[in-house]
Amino acid sequence: MKKIVLTLSTFVSLLGAATTVSPADPAPAYHLTTVSWVVATRNKLGVDDSYVTLIGRVTRKIGDKTYWFTDGTGDVRLDGEKFDLPIGPKLVIGGRIDQAYLGFGHLEVDVKTWRLTKNP
Numbered sequence: 186m187k188k189i190v191l192t193l194s195t196f197v198s199l200l201g202a203a204t205t206v207s208p209a210d211p212a213p214a215y216h217l218t219t220v221s222w223v224v225a226t227r228n229k230l231g232v233d234d235s236y237v238t239l240i241g242r243v244t245r246k247i248g249d250k251t252y253w254f255t256d257g258t259g260d261v262r263l264d265g266e267k268f269d270l271p272i273g274p275k276l277v278i279g280g281r282i283d284q285a286y287l288g289f290g291h292l293e294v295d296v297k298t299w300r301l302t303k304n305p
Contacts, residue, residue: 215279221258223282227292233284237294240302243272254278254294262293275302 215238223239226232241256243263252263252270263270264283270276279298285291 219258220254220256220261223261223294224259224292226282227284233282235282236297237280237282239278239280239294240275241278242275243270246270246272251293262291264293264295265299266295268296268299270296270299271301275304276300277302 215236217238217240220239220241223237239254239256239261241254243252243254244260245253247253250264250266250268252265252272254261254263263278263280277300278294278296280294280296283293283295
């Protein structure tokens with residue numbers, strides 16, 4: 186009986202320690218996908234604000250922080266509000282889907298991270 190109580194108390198204390206060590210702002214789970222999938226999800230409930238990873242190229246810049254991006258399966262707008270994205274080289278884009286509200290506005294991906302790929 187003493188061993189059971191000791192084992193349970195150890196388990197509970199370890200469980201408590203594991204839950205208090207969690208990070209304050211966990212990184213979102215990014216989903217590797219294609220532009221065609223992002224475009225196909227337009228106006229589907231539950232997809233807005235999903236985090237995605239896209240691999241492709243910025244084809245042009247419109248205005249200060251809006252870009253067009255392609256991966257060969259389609260084109261999508263990028264909101265690069267915090268970044269100046271290079272046009273031409275192959276990139277890995279991590280971002281959040283921002284759907285048009287009730288069909289008004291643009292479908293775009295808000296860029297949260299980006300980097301050049303290892304394979305140009």
